[in-house]
Amino acid sequence: MYFCLIGFNTNLMKRILQSALFSSLIFLATACLPEEKSESEKFENQLESFNQSMENIGTTMDMVDAMQAEIETIERKRALGELTDKEADEQLNEVKETYGRVIARRSNINPATTLPGWARQLGLSEPVGLTLDPDYSQLTSVKNADEGFNSILLVYYGDYNISMREAKRIAEAAKIPISKDYKQAVELAKTYSSTPIKGIAFMNFDPFVADAEFNVSITVDETGMLTISAVNVRQMQKQFQTETN
Numbered sequence: 001m002y003f004c005l006i007g008f009n010t011n012l013m014k015r016i017l018q019s020a021l022f023s024s025l026i027f028l029a030t031a032c033l034p035e036e037k038s039e040s041e042k043f044e045n046q047l048e049s050f051n052q053s054m055e056n057i058g059t060t061m062d063m064v065d066a067m068q069a070e071i072e073t074i075e076r077k078r079a080l081g082e083l084t085d086k087e088a089d090e091q092l093n094e095v096k097e098t099y100g101r102v103i104a105r106r107s108n109i110n111p112a113t114t115l116p117g118w119a120r121q122l123g124l125s126e127p128v129g130l131t132l133d134p135d136y137s138q139l140t141s142v143k144n145a146d147e148g149f150n151s152i153l154l155v156y157y158g159d160y161n162i163s164m165r166e167a168k169r170i171a172e173a174a175k176i177p178i179s180k181d182y183k184q185a186v187e188l189a190k191t192y193s194s195t196p197i198k199g200i201a202f203m204n205f206d207p208f209v210a211d212a213e214f215n216v217s218i219t220v221d222e223t224g225m226l227t228i229s230a231v232n233v234r235q236m237q238k239q240f241q242t243e244t245n
Contacts, residue, residue, distance in 0.1 A: 063106075067099035105135045112139040112152055119152050119230050122214055123174035127166035127226055130158035142232070148239030151231040160224035164200060167220045170228065171202035176216050179203040198222040 071092060078088040111134050115124055136155040140147035156163070171177075179201040189197045202218040205211050211233045219227045 063099055063103055067095060067103070070095045070099070101135050108135065108138050110139050110141075110147075112137040112154060115154065115228075116141075116150070116152060118150055118232075122216060122230060124216070124228060124230060125170055125173060126154070126228075127156055127163070127170065129162045130156035130166065130226060132156055133225075142235050148242065149232050149235035151236070152229070154228045156226040156228075158224060158226075160198070160220075160222075163220045163224040163226040167200055167202065167218050167226055171218045174216065174218075176202040176204050176218055179217075180206060 074083065074088050074091045074095065077083045078085065083091070113132065113134070115126055116139060133155040136153070138153050140149060140151045142148060142150050180203075182197075182201040186197050189195070199220045199222050201220075203216070205215045205217075213232070213234055214230055215233050216230045217227070218229075221227075
């Protein structure tokens, strides 16, 4: 679905991974070691950590490249008629799930298991009857100087009908409206397609147009995956401005 937050744009994924890992390398290179160690020992320890991190970067980037190669092969077979659309879509989903999960697990520095207090103050709550996906769920904190802003992403999977019910309940309690883009997509589907859109998207902001103080979204895709996302936009913008100055 177009509004699903867990996408697999490999070029974007590479840039995100490179940015996150570069920040980690800076931290490793400047980390303080116990005073009793000599400068030579400090350097050796830092170099060892740096080299290990570089190896991890190479492994992760190789996985992104491998996933993209698999995707291109499947799309080429689809174009040549060697795979039906259904077969190609099934294989694509399998490749993205397999590679994407491993990549997400490797790059998830701060896994999240619950909503932080600031998110609960926004009126958000957690779904009932669904299972948290720890590989994709993550958070950042304004208290962490390397992150500089509060954000939370919680991903759940389970029965489609339960996900739809819980998404509506959570959105109503937090006063998050249905996304304008979703409404338009539903109307277009009614006019031009015999297949109704599955899933739903609630957002208190207009993507790429207008932000709220906290950008909040609650979405369900056609598989029943429910995603809760909240970002303190002001803190994030301030952090990015600090990094670019």
